[in-house]
Amino acid sequence: xxxxxxxxxxxxxxxxxxxxxxxxxxxxxxxxxxxxxxxxxxxxxxxxxxxxxxxxxxxxxxxxxxxxxxxxxxxxxxxxxxxxxxxxxxxxxxxxxxxxxxxxxxxxxxxxxxxxxxxxxxxxxxxxxxxxxxxxxxxxxxxxxxxxxxxxxxxxxxxxxxxxxxxxxxxxxxxxxxxxxxxxxxxxxxxxxxxxxxxxxxxxxxxxxxxxxxxxxxxxxxxxxxxxxxxxxxxxxxxxxxxxxxxxxxxxxxxxxxxxxxxxxxxxxxxxxxxxxxxxxxxxxxxxxxxxxxxxxxxxxxxxxxxxxxxxxxxxxxxxxxxxxxxxxxxxxxxxxxxxxxxxxxxxxxxxxxxxxxxxxxxx
Amino acid sequence: xxxxxxxxxxxxxxxxxxxxxxxxxxxxxxxxxxxxxxxxxxxxxxxxxxxxxxxxxxxxxxxxxxxxxxxxxxxxxxxxxxxxxxxxxxxxxxxxxxxxxxxxxxxxxxxxxxxxxxxxxxxxxxxxxxxxxxxxxxxxxxxxxxxxxxxxxxxxxxxxxxxxxxxxxxxxxxxxxxxxxxxxxxxxxxxxxxxxxxxxxxxxxxxxxxxxxxxxxxxxxxxxxxxxxxxxxxxxxxxxxxxxxxxxxxxxxxxxxxxxxxxxxxxxxxxxxxxxxxxxxxxxxxxxxxxxxxxxxxxxxxxxxxxx
Numbered sequence: 001x002x003x004x005x006x007x008x009x010x011x012x013x014x015x016x017x018x019x020x021x022x023x024x025x026x027x028x029x030x031x032x033x034x035x036x037x038x039x040x041x042x043x044x045x046x047x048x049x050x051x052x053x054x055x056x057x058x059x060x061x062x063x064x065x066x067x068x069x070x071x072x073x074x075x076x077x078x079x080x081x082x083x084x085x086x087x088x089x090x091x092x093x094x095x096x097x098x099x100x101x102x103x104x105x106x107x108x109x110x111x112x113x114x115x116x117x118x119x120x121x122x123x124x125x126x127x128x129x130x131x132x133x134x135x136x137x138x139x140x141x142x143x144x145x146x147x148x149x150x151x152x153x154x155x156x157x158x159x160x161x162x163x164x165x166x167x168x169x170x171x172x173x174x175x176x177x178x179x180x181x182x183x184x185x186x187x188x189x190x191x192x193x194x195x196x197x198x199x200x201x202x203x204x205x206x207x208x209x210x211x212x213x214x215x216x217x218x219x220x221x222x223x224x225x226x227x228x229x230x231x232x233x234x235x236x237x238x239x240x241x242x243x244x245x246x247x248x249x250x251x252x253x254x255x256x257x258x259x260x261x262x263x264x265x266x267x268x269x270x271x272x273x274x275x276x277x278x279x280x281x282x283x284x285x286x287x288x289x290x291x292x293x294x295x296x297x298x299x300x301x302x303x304x305x306x307x308x309x310x311x312x313x314x315x316x317x318x319x320x321x322x323x324x325x326x327x328x329x330x331x332x333x334x335x336x337x338x339x340x341x342x343x344x345x346x347x348x349x350x351x352x353x354x355x356x357x358x359x360x361x362x363x364x
Numbered sequence: 365x366x367x368x369x370x371x372x373x374x375x376x377x378x379x380x381x382x383x384x385x386x387x388x389x390x391x392x393x394x395x396x397x398x399x400x401x402x403x404x405x406x407x408x409x410x411x412x413x414x415x416x417x418x419x420x421x422x423x424x425x426x427x428x429x430x431x432x433x434x435x436x437x438x439x440x441x442x443x444x445x446x447x448x449x450x451x452x453x454x455x456x457x458x459x460x461x462x463x464x465x466x467x468x469x470x471x472x473x474x475x476x477x478x479x480x481x482x483x484x485x486x487x488x489x490x491x492x493x494x495x496x497x498x499x500x501x502x503x504x505x506x507x508x509x510x511x512x513x514x515x516x517x518x519x520x521x522x523x524x525x526x527x528x529x530x531x532x533x534x535x536x537x538x539x540x541x542x543x544x545x546x547x548x549x550x551x552x553x554x555x556x557x558x559x560x561x562x563x564x565x566x567x568x569x570x571x572x573x574x575x576x577x578x579x580x581x582x583x584x585x586x587x588x589x590x591x592x593x594x595x596x597x598x599x600x601x602x603x604x605x606x607x608x609x610x611x612x613x614x615x616x617x618x619x620x621x622x623x624x625x626x627x628x629x630x631x632x633x634x635x636x637x638x639x640x641x642x643x644x645x646x647x648x649x650x651x652x653x654x655x656x657x658x659x660x661x662x663x664x665x666x667x668x669x670x671x672x
Contacts, residue, residue: 005449005667038469086453142645143654147400147453148591149644152637155584163630282461289454324468324579331462335440338450338458346449346667 005346015344020290020301023337030336031329045319049311052318059310061198065268066306069094069260072205073284074302075212076256078293080249087250089135089150090257091281092157093128097258098265099161100127102272105187106169106180116187120262128258129251131157136250140243146250154281165274179273189267201263208256213295257281279327283309286334292341305330371615372499379604379611380510381569385589386596386603387510387517388561393593394521395554396534398663400456401441402562403586404463409434409566411471414577417567418474423482427567434563435556437463442555446548449665460586471577478576506568511604518600530554534659537666547666562586584637591640595647597657606643613639 032042053059073090080087101124104116131153138144165178174181189199260280265272287305291298312326385402392399409430417426437459445455484504491501521527532540533550541547569585570577588610596603617632648654 007667007669081454088457138641138645141649143648143651144641144645145591145594145648148587148594149641151584151587152591152640155637156634159630159634163628166630167628285457286461322469322472324465324472327465328462328469329465331458331460331465334458335444335455335462338455339444339448342448342450 003348004351005342006349007346008344011344012347016292019340019344020292020297020337022340023290023333024304026336026340027329027332030332031325034325034328040319040321045315045321048315048318048321049308052314053307053310058196059314061193061196063303063306063310064202065198066309067302068202068205069263069280070284070287070305071299071302072208072256072260072263073253073280074287074291074298075205075209075295076253077284078288078291078295078298079212079215079252081288082293083245083249085246085249086147087132087135087150087253088147088285089132089154089281090253090284091277091279092150092154093131093254093257094261094264094277094281095154095157095161096131096261097124097128097254098261098272098276099157099164100124100258101262102169102180102183102265105183106272109181109184112184112186114186116184117189117266120187120266121259124258124262125255126258128256128261129254132250132254132257136247139246139250146246161272161274161276165272169272171271177273180271182271183266187266188270189263197268199267201267204259204263208259209295209299216295283330286330289334290337367619369495369498371612371619372495373502374615374618375608375611376499376503376507377573377611378614379607380504380507381565381573381585382589382592382610383514383604383607384510384565384568385562385586386592386607387514387600388558388565389590390593390596390598390600390603391517391521391530391561392554392558393662394534394598394659395530395551396537396659396661396664396666397442397445397551397555398452398456399438399441399445399459399555399558400453400590401437401459401463402558402589403582403584404460404467405434405437405559405562406463406566406569406586406589407467407580407582408437408463408470409563410570410582411467411474411566411577413563413567414477414479414570414575415470415474417571418477418479418577423571426571427564430567431560431563434559434561434566436559437466438555438559438562439552441559442552445665446551446555449667452663452665467582468579471579474577476576476578479571481572481575504572506564506572514600514604521600531659534661537661541668548668551666562589565589588636588640591644594654594658595643597647597653598659599657610636610639 028046032046035042035045053063073094077087077090101120104120104123105111108116132150135146135149135153138149139146162178165180169180171177171179171181189201192198192200192202261276264276264278269276283305287298287301289301290304291301308329309326312321312323312329315321315325316323385406389399389402412433413426413430416429417423420426440462441455441459444450444459445452482504484502484507487501491497493501521530529540529545529550532543532545533547533554537547540550565585566582570581574581592603592606592610595606613636617635620627620632621629
């Protein structure tokens, strides 16, 4: 039997809430099949992914440590995605934010000033924004596609990072490892509890989320835009010119990603090193979509993806599952979400041969 | 072989990877579908191509496996973006992420292994000509086939009924459907063809150009291929020219590094990306021309109903 998609009169709010769950379910089923093929124990791997992250206090704080940057970047990206500004270079903006913030403790190694951290916050945000501004300028001035530009800028940012770590910023006492000196305590956020890596920087994504939520409420009248099915007409920013949308989207994302990069070097890492971003810039794209580009939805999505990443770390040890398996799962998750999202605006009807294309398919 | 000969001959070889992938993306885009998963498709295919060649010792089997992998991944894209009407940009990114993850998973046990490259051919007499002989007449057969394919695709798109069907679908799917063209089928086939060529590009990269497997070896070349389609304003001749240009840039990086010209290697590694950005800005700045040349419905979902 053949099926056909019929456009709904109005977007289904119920499906809007159901699709992320459906996507998770389908991804878990597909990944389980993949695990069987790889000859890995399915049950214990799923346990590692979804239960183990909650089994002790330390793991839970680690989940929140991942949750912060994902939430921060995804909230900003979602604003842009709604305006059809495809910034997929948050990874690069995060790197530049981390570099700019690190310049403070790198050049003021002996300083114990209380201004270290505020200066790093300001520089981190400014660094991310300036990197994103290149793409915004090239888009508005030269019409250069922002997808390609932000991606290329990410590759360039990575090379710049390598250059600094192998050259002028390399720790002279670091046994030739590509990393800077460890930062002094005054350049680090303080841990929330003793013995954990979760720190006070978690407040930044939370404040940012509230700000974005208020911004969206004021400009879009709450959830109307989302329930209205992300109609393209509605997505052209109310009262925003196209150019303004490009600048606001990119600068906001640069700001958020720069701060996220800063929080990494001034938090769990404590120095500038090669793996400074841990792929947050890319995972945040998935988080933004999985959260239906909605500030509240993104909170849940960021938490879920954070659990997934900690679970991946557990599975890495317990089932010897490579980290790439987590990427596969994330890719599947987004694909299934995008496919099932169709059910928000369309419903599936069986296609009978008697009634051919004469009446069906007409929007009602 | 002199440095100049090595440089020019290598340019064609490096360009082949860009050109194969870009031609596939061109056909998909001509039908109105923006498939941004080229990088992911190339990565999976490079891994599959390497593993199959390593295990069977046959480069042809490697190419077949890689092509199949590219097609399968492109079909995942097609089902999501064409049948389920998902946003093409987001779907392309998702399939790309899946592809990069899968490539690392497939190639995990083969990291840093090498295989024998497949030899080029010597065209008699012509290959004896100084300089030109080494550059143009001692290449691998895949290089010749790729440039021949560019001619064939250019001709097909411009002068045949199939090309007309693909172009109409890309310009205005509603009108194409009204004219009786099977829009969904055409788009599926074009996307699958793009997957096949991305697959071949990946196989060429991992089994002939640099016959080894290393995670992340595609290193943004899939994205440059996507950019090449824009640079070439959707025309095969210009795309081929752009591919040669980028082949030259990526090779120049190697040569400058080997000569140790006192330039930081990271700056040289950034060169292809910097050039991409600059060329993109220069080409795109003429908005009217870009609108004229790009397929009109590119990137828009089409649900088979009448126009808006």
